[in-house]
Amino acid sequence: MRSARSRSWLELDGIGKGYADPFGRRRALRDVSFALGPGVTVLVGPNGAGKTTLLRILAAVVRPTAGRVSWCGRAVAADPVAYRDLIGYLPQDFRSYPDLTPAAFLAYVSALKGIPREMARARTEEVLRLCGLSGLSPGGRCVALSRGQLRLLGLAQALLNDPPLLLLDEPTSGLDPEARVRIMELVRRLSAGKAVLFSTHVLADAAQVADWVLALDEGRLAASSDPDGFVAPARGRVFGGVVEAAQAAALRTAKGVAVVGQVPSGPGRCRVRVVVPGAAPPLPGLQPIPPDFEDAYVCRRLLAGPS
């Protein structure tokens, strides 16, 4: 980890969030505490873990029901409007006004962010270029954008005010591989002098850019560590090799074994990659292999128990 943990800009202390619904009160987040400094922090976790709720709280879109968020020592709740001036936020379900052109939409968001009109024009062109959208037809409306282009437009609007804190909820969702690489490069480049927090399900993306990893599970912070620390529990618990197809099928249904990869390898055989909670391979012949982020994530889930 670089200096991210040594300098904390954003601090969360005991954050909780509950939603009352017709079926009772549901806790989306419980006692989440961590600090965020310059660099890229990746937020991972299964669906429903509370990632989006956490990002919404950090974007000051919703209020936590417990705990405190502070930026450089000042409580966000005391002056949320001033805090929002410091952030760029890409929501998970980003939408635009369909009848506006991308440039007009960015001009609108620029106005909301207090960017003077004369600066907004140049800035709009700049962020469109950064996000690879400068080739769009000038008269084309947002309704005609593909899902990936809309995602890029969402990223562009988040960058408009050159914020010191970027909150990106699944920025690579729906993007083609080329656009994903571009976004990851951009995130890496932007992280100099900024705090970037993004959530993702694509752990390859996380491995590419993470300075720090946060894992949420059932609303609780399950892990907070540097990439090495995140992968560490999986060392010696990941095995790979070529097995019979029948053995691979047995592995898939075996208790306490997670098959994270399986590809055909000749007639009736396949190459598997498995994660186990213990140190012994589930089949003789499987060799220990170095874990990647995905293995580490699966291993943490296995070690955490059946939930």
Added chain:
Amino acid sequence: MPKTGHPCGGRERHPAPWPAMREELGLEGRDFDAVAAVLAALPSCEPPPGAAETTVEWLASVPRPGAFRRRLLAAGPRPGGLWWTLAVLRSQTRVFSFGFWAAAALVSLIATLVTLYLRLAALSGRIDLTAFGLALPFGIISPVIAALGVSYALRSLENGPWEVELSCPITPAGMAMGRFVIVLAYVTGLSLVAALVMGGRTQPLAGTEILTAVVTTWLAPVLFLGAVSLYASLRFSPLTGTVVSLGLWAALLTAGHYRPGVGLVADPGQAWLSVMPAAMLLATVALLLAASRAAGQAAERAGRAAA
């Protein structure tokens, strides 16, 4: 910054003018204010031992704005103040498409022409205007335009960039009220034009009479229906806002038809400080206050939907 009573006389103490220093340091507003407070609190020209080091260390711990943000901090209005409020109000006009302005104007024009025709026909004795009750077409249509306009302005709650808008340095209530004011101002403008056209063509009206007609016949119902639409749109959904406000309007018109004095369409000849408009204004104030709470609830609802 007090200059009296200081051993350095103020000028020597801070040779760089504050705006220049602000730009040179390139700090966010509140961070700069903190540095300024430290400098202002120094008891002498020479900082006490350790003070400079402490300040430099603190400066290293706060985010330094990027190149664009530095220019923005130097040039742009920051959240708060009248200028900012006006800029926010102007930005909200972008939410309305040309189609909205054109459709509202066209409907108003048609309603004005029909009303004008009825009044002229009544003056020439060809029809009995009392057969139409007091709800002449323009008086019926204006509140409908207001109610639909407010629901339309809040359409981003359902399928638009509401989350992005909420993450900008504006309060949800401020944004909702801004849109409400824009719709009301536009409908009032249309009503004033219509009043002048109808007043001039049917009977010579004095300025105060035109004002009375606008206030009692159109403005009060427009305010009332607009406020109902605003509250219901924020509290439930824009579609609900439309249905509730139009349903209420239909009920009031019907009530007024059968029991004169109960409905909301007043006789332009009535004193404009009659009980009915006063009651409507009170109701409107109450609804506006409620709407400021509902804006926050709308944000929570969006969060709950995602969770």
